[in-house]
Amino acid sequence: QVQLVESGGGLVQAGGSLRLSCAASGRTFSSYAMAWFRQAPGKEREFVTRITWNGNTYYAESVKGRFTISRDSAKNTVYLQMNSLKPEDTAVYYCAADTRGLGALNALGYAYWGQGTQVAVSS
Numbered sequence: 001q002v003q004l005v006e007s008g009g010g011l012v013q014a015g016g017s018l019r020l021s022c023a024a025s026g027r028t029f030s031s032y033a034m035a036w037f038r039q040a041p042g043k044e045r046e047f048v049t050r051i052t053w054n055g056n057t058y059y060a061e062s063v064k065g066r067f068t069i070s071r072d073s074a075k076n077t078v079y080l081q082m083n084s085l086k087p088e089d090t091a092v093y094y095c096a097a098d099t100r101g102l103g104a105l106n107a108l109g110y111a112y113w114g115q116g117t118q119v120a121v122s123s
Contacts, residue, residue, distance in 0.1 A: 009117030022095030
């Protein structure tokens, strides 16, 4: 079992920044693929970004150039640095883990999920 706990959400003005953190349990965190997804009210959960065990990253077009995913295996933590935030980034952000290390670009590839953290961007 893998437990994921997100933190760092909040309210920010457009153009501002936030950094989300996701602390993971598990002895083999360094082998996991980790991802961030988000879900806005009335919309489906969407892929934001992912990082593989060897640091390979992929971003949704909507966040490319503004968001950065990173991981610290010593701390069993993955981060999402969000810059130049827009009102359309408002959503609940979820951390997800794929213990197989494959790093899919859709939610079906991730068996473990955090509880989510709210990000609200005001205009």
